[in-house]
Amino acid sequence: MRKRVYRFFGGLLTAQETWLNRMADRGYRLVRTGKLLYEFAECEPGQVQYGLEFIGQKARGSAEEYRTFLEDMGYRVFYKNINLNLSVGKVRWRPWAEKSGQIATNASTFNRELLIVEKHNDGTAFQLHTACEDRKTYYKTLRKPYLFFCSMSAVFGILMRSWVGIGFAALFLIPLVLYQMELVRLNRQARLEE
Amino acid sequence: MRDHVRGGALTEVTFYILLSLYIPRHGYAVMQFVEEKTGGRLLLGAGTLYGALNALQEKGWIAPCGASGGRKKEFVITAQGKQAAEREFARLAELVQTAAGIIGGAI
Numbered sequence: 031m032r033k034r035v036y037r038f039f040g041g042l043l044t045a046q047e048t049w050l051n052r053m054a055d056r057g058y059r060l061v062r063t064g065k066l067l068y069e070f071a072e073c074e075p076g077q078v079q080y081g082l083e084f085i086g087q088k089a090r091g092s093a094e095e096y097r098t099f100l101e102d103m104g105y106r107v108f109y110k111n112i113n114l115n116l117s118v119g120k121v122r123w124r125p126w127a128e129k130s131g132q133i134a135t136n137a138s139t140f141n142r143e144l145l146i147v148e149k150h151n152d153g154t155a156f157q158l159h160t161a162c163e164d165r166k167t168y169y170k171t172l173r174k175p176y177l178f179f180c181s182m183s184a185v186f187g188i189l190m191r192s193w194v195g196i197g198f199a200a201l202f203l204i205p206l207v208l209y210q211m212e213l214v215r216l217n218r219q220a221r222l223e224e
Numbered sequence: 225m226r227d228h229v230r231g232g233a234l235t236e237v238t239f240y241i242l243l244s245l246y247i248p249r250h251g252y253a254v255m256q257f258v259e260e261k262t263g264g265r266l267l268l269g270a271g272t273l274y275g276a277l278n279a280l281q282e283k284g285w286i287a288p289c290g291a292s293g294g295r296k297k298e299f300v301i302t303a304q305g306k307q308a309a310e311r312e313f314a315r316l317a318e319l320v321q322t323a324a325g326i327i328g329g330a331i
Contacts (some may be wrong), residue, residue, distance in 0.1 A: 052314075069298075081272060096274060098271065102296045103252045104269050158271035161237050222236050 032056055033070045041112060041205060043082050043144070043172075050080035050146065060148060063108045065115075065141075079149050079156040086112065087171050088122065088155035089131035093139050106149050112143035126174035135151040160222045166213060176202050234312045237268060241276055242301055242309045248289050250296040251277065269322075280305070 035053075039046035049058065050068075058070035059078045065084050085093050100107050122134045132139040159165045180202035187195025226317060234242070237258075244257035251273055258268050285305030290298045302308070316321045 097275050099251060099297075101268055102250065103255070105270065154267060157267075158269045158326075160267055160269035161235065161272045161276070162274050163235065164272040168271065224237070 031072055032061070033072075033206075035068045036064050036066045037068060038114065046110075046144075047080055047082040048084075054078045054080060054151075058147065059109060063110050064109055064145065076151055079151045081147045081149065081156050081158045083113070083143050083145045083158050083168075083170055084143060086134070086139050086176065087127040087131055089128055090139065091130070092128070093131075093142065097145065100145070100157065102145055105149050107148070109142035109148040110144040111141040115141060115143075120185065124175070124176045146203065162216055162224050166216045166220070169209050169213050169216065171184050173206060175215065176206040176209065180206050198219055232311065233315060234308065236266060237272065237276055238280070239274075239309065239312050240268075241280065242265065242305055242312075245286050245299050245301040245305070248298045248300040252283045252296075254299075 037046075037049070039049070053060075053068075053070060054073075055076050057072055057075040057077075059073040060068060060080070061071045064068040066196065085096065097107050097109075117161065121141055124132050124134050127134070138198060147158065159168045180199050182193050183202060185195075185200035187197075189201055240261065241254055241256045243261075244254045249257065251270070254274055254277075255270070257270050258266055277286065281288070281299070283304075285302060285308055286299045287302050288297055289300040
């Protein structure tokens, strides 16, 4: 039997991953995603595991190539939006993205900023990024959009003397600081270990 | 992937990937090789493996191979990659010799 659940996690990637894994533990595996929709089918409890990855910086070609690579590894992969994007116009400028991914449209990673990766549960922890250097690169990728939005909001707030701008800057500062802390931790670890 | 630019030493992940590709393998087979040879000590995430394969391809140390009949992309080590692996082997042998001299005993 299918189960439909409507949730919105925004940029809370860990929360979304934890929730999907909890659903899997209760015997539900993902079959379809929509903007707010997660559709599940019944399975054996704990049969699958989920990992989430932000790919909003990737160009269309590299996003597709990465998805194919993951599917070749035997994983099931779903695209998911990070924002609700209720605005008109499906083109976004992402100065923090890789070169050919800076203009995001419906045909590229717009509304496909996240990859939900499903793996058959073999008893080992599921992590997409394991090496220290690679984890650092990934956290830098996650930090970039927040760094951009935080500085833009701060500049806007200061120039326009707007508390709204300052408020947004403060809001974007939270994930920025969290990702920065993780990067500092990894940098310390990298001095002695790989 | 920083170490081999800085000091000539390869990361463990890089070295294992190079070793696995002395025989043409696709991504999943590389992951299995690493897990098997390290007895599960070194688990390679798919994202890390993808990044490493791309970086090694850019350096010219590995190359895609085989007829593209199957969907899965296979890679194999190049002559340049073999040289890098041999350098790393010599470096590790020297390190093991030094460690054996200080710590003592055979492994």
